[in-house]
Amino acid sequence: MILDVRRLQHHLSRSVETLRDHYRPLADSSGGWYHELGGEPGATATALALACFASCGEPPDHLDQALRFLREHQQPDGGWPTRTSGSRAVVEATAWIAWALARVRCDLREGAPDLYRATRWLISQQNPDGGWGSMRGARSRVWLTCLALRALGELDPHAEAVTEGVRWLLGQRVTEPVSGAGIWGQDNGTGGATVTHTAFALITLAELRPNDLSRHLPAFAWLTRRLEMDPRNRHKWIETYTVAPEEGGAWRLNLWHYGLPLALTALLHHPDGPPVAQVGQALERILDVVPGDHIWGDDTQPGGASPSLWSLWWSLQAVTHVYRQPLFRPDDLVVWLRDAVVIRRGPARHKPLFLLAPALWKAGISRFLRRYWAYAALLLLGALIGGGVLAGWWDGEVFWVGLVIPLALIPLQEAFKTRP
Secondary structure, eight states: OOOOHHHHHHHHHHHHHHHHHTOEEOTTSOEEOOTTSSSSOOHHHHHHHHHHHHHTTOOOTTHHHHHHHHHHHSOTTSOOOOSTTTTOOOHHHHHHHHHHHHHHTOTTSTTOOOHHHHHHHHHHTOOTTSOOOSSTTSOOOHHHHHHHHHHHHHHOTTOHHHHHHHHHHHHTOEEOTTTOOEEOBOOSSSSOBOHHHHHHHHHHHHHHOGGGGGGGHHHHHHHHHHHHHOTTOOOEEEEEEEEOOTTSOOEEEEEEEEHHHHHHHHHTTOTTOOOHHHHHHHHHHHHTSOTTOOOOSOTTSTTSSOOOHHHHHHHHHHHHHHHTOOSOOTTOEEEEOSSOEEEEOGGGGGSOHHHHHHHHHHHHHHHHHHHSHHHHHHHHHHHHHHHHHHTTSSOHHHHHHHTHHHHHHHHHHHHHOOOO
């Protein structure tokens, strides 16, 4: 994989521009963002938008107005509701908002929501089995448990609830029949393991228990194989379920999953180093999408639906993780030259440096041919035809006729060239 950091910077800049274009002020001097980028602000989307700015290294726009909006929508018990849950706080909203505000580091800012109450609410909603559902008593789910654990990892990482939650999450692994890998599904009684849930669980464990990641090498291997088998699949789908509190009243919730950027982010935590082939393919696929384009449905018609903050968020998370990927790992052997740095990890630690050159040449030649295949074809055909003329195999006029087709390839090459 040859990484052009300028493309990453361009994607981050476009993401920030998209957020700035879709801020929605309200009459009470507050304001925020909606998950479809343009509607009335929602609490979860507003918190995630602030986290997007922070991920890009930018001061959040309209921070005071957004914090006021979130404070006004925080319930007396400390949680936040979704639009479908009425006034009842749920983990789906509270965990996202608490996590995002903790990452933005605005908890001590005057007028900010009360994250202490949010922390206490999340802990109080943990089920006796150690997992989290939408609220205490609702069935524990892998996705919601990961949300709650990530939030508590930012707010109160030493809480007993974190230890119990990790234990529940590890207990939800299902065994992959072929490799025996312990992987995760949505845990709703149907279906098997998914790229989305396995990746999110690995990301959660990487944040909370980074020293134990080697135990999950089979899960990383499974995730790598899934991307290798179908590199163009975005692994996007909607997880839908019903929440029925004991007090009565029920509603349905939809979780919009974008598995490809989740998988990319998870693989960047691979204990043996990211699998560059799968990471490179996934990153190219993500960078092909204009930030905010709703990639649901037909991939040949981007932007066919309203722009999506969820699409922007997950893609942005993957890109920023690549952009800030630590250069050196503890077991790396680094060859520091005047104009280049060669990082040798895994089996490459014990190989002479000159034996690594073929791999570098192969990557460079492969990239050159993908970008300039028409020119390469032109040179090859020109050499063959010219050699034939010199050898007397055919007339000199054939040389000029033989160049017509190669020359016609050049506009086609330019049309397909990727531009940032």
